[in-house]
Amino acid sequence: MTHLPPERVRVTGPPRRTPRRASRARDIDDQTLLGSVLMRSLLRAQLRLAMLVLLPVFMLAFGLPLAFHVAPSLADVRILGIPLAWVILGFAIYPILFLLGWAYVCRAERNERDFTELLDTAESP
């Protein structure tokens, strides 16, 4: 058995400076004009999406009592023997709420992906 000296290894500390991040992310960090425009566009996209999802729900919540108030004869309408209001509020509305939520999550995650990609495209100066 021969004792070879252990191979020399160069020991270095952690880098003192973190590598330059994507320049547009820096824009957001430094709150430059461009950074705040990017943030505002993200916020606006998400808020617009939220309103789009809530609009049909609020319209139903506002319109259904009003419709029955204006036209009480709607209470006599039956679907398969079940009164209309019971069909809507007892059964039909829950799948609608779930699908709206599902659609919202898909679109909201896409908005965030677009935002992330927008920042990454500026990585190469």
Next chain:
Amino acid sequence: MTSGADAVPSIVAIVAVALATLAIGTWGLRFSRTTSDFFVASRSVRPGLNASAIGGEYLSAASFLGVAGLALAFGAEMLWYPVGWTAGYLVLLVLVAAPLRRSGAYTLPDFAEARLASRRVRAACSLLVVAIGWLYLLPQFQGAGVTMTAATGAPSWVGAVVVATVVLVNVLSGGMRSITFVQAFQYWLKLTALLLPAVVMLMVWLGDGAPNPADAGGDSAAWSLPLGEGGGQGLYLTYSLIVATFLGTMGLPHVVVRFYTNPDGRAARRTTVVVLALLGLFYFLPPIYAALGRVYADGSHSDTFVLELPRLVLPGAAGELLSALVTAGAFAAFLSTSSGLSVAVAGVISQDVMRRRRTSGVTAFRLAAVVAVVVPSAAAVLSPDFGIARAVGLAFAVAASTFCPLLVLGIWWRGLTDVGALAGLGVGFACSATGVGYALGATDSSGWVDAVLSQPAAWSVPLAFATMVGTSLATRTRVPSHVGRFMVRLHTPEAVRVDRG
């Protein structure tokens, strides 16, 4: 009401639920080590488990017992309660869920302080969390008393004491971590406890020739109307109920605290969608009970009608067993909701009241939990019963008038100031609390004054929003300097590497 041998299955069911809850809580204890475990289960609960836990916690005595009884008595108008409680989650999902998680705060007061850099707003929020939490806990304990009386004939304080004790033991031993497992179990227990009897009763109903519930009872037209009676007043009351439930969900302390247990903003959203599915699944059932009740139990419209229905549809041993199963589900409802609320209230009490006394984290949390449970359970035993769904509805009205504007404006509007937030919280609380006081004190009076005061949400919520926006605009110089950085933290996806403050 039953007594003697009839009560045996129900007593066995209640004891079994209490023991299962304690056993799962103890099993969860082995995962609870740190203060972070106690408060937020160390923020590592996966969407599937977390959604079951949220569903288990959210479906309270009001959902399990109150809705079916009210819908039987008053018809389609009362279906807005479960619809609003589910739609409230959709509103929460699209406006609050991900940003709230990304804010990185433990509780609502933490969020308020981080956003507005103000100790005063934090203190106001802490008071509100305790107030709303206790207002919501009160009917849970009262419902437990009523159920215990209906199922076993025991005096009503027994139910409240049993629930308070089990909750306290569980919260003291495991905090949020063990509560998560308990509540996930209780969602599925509650679903089974309503679903199985519903299926059996529907088969009996088909065997009886499937009489149409709409034609079985009294006034068919009134039962089919999705708004209150009395013309314009009925319309106002219905709108007020809709506003309170749609917007109040996001301000309930036990709902909000759950969001901090998600790993990140994306998981918070996905959890909420699963919750929407679980709630929708559950809320198919109370209307079925109400409709069957119209055929088999017309005339009884108390909070315990759901417990009695299986017995009425199916006399004999089978009906007794199904009633016992429903009773077990009802106790799961009391236990899970009051556990979640107690954890949320105890978290705030221990952080904001006891921290100054240098008690260690876990000890302070345990002391706070005792206070959080004992006060409302004592109040429940001492105060008269005023209907589960109604009391819960008032808690929603207060939450919608205070935390909803704070969260929505705090997350989406840079211009919110500490003074504006305080003014809005104050106005919203004063208006909705007046309504609570009026509703608790009032007898059966009618007229516009009564309608407007007993269901304040339709005007108190817009007023709170307007006050918050108006006062913030007037004190524009007080907009915190870090608001830009905070908005980055709330809204940028975790994949983006930016400075989050």
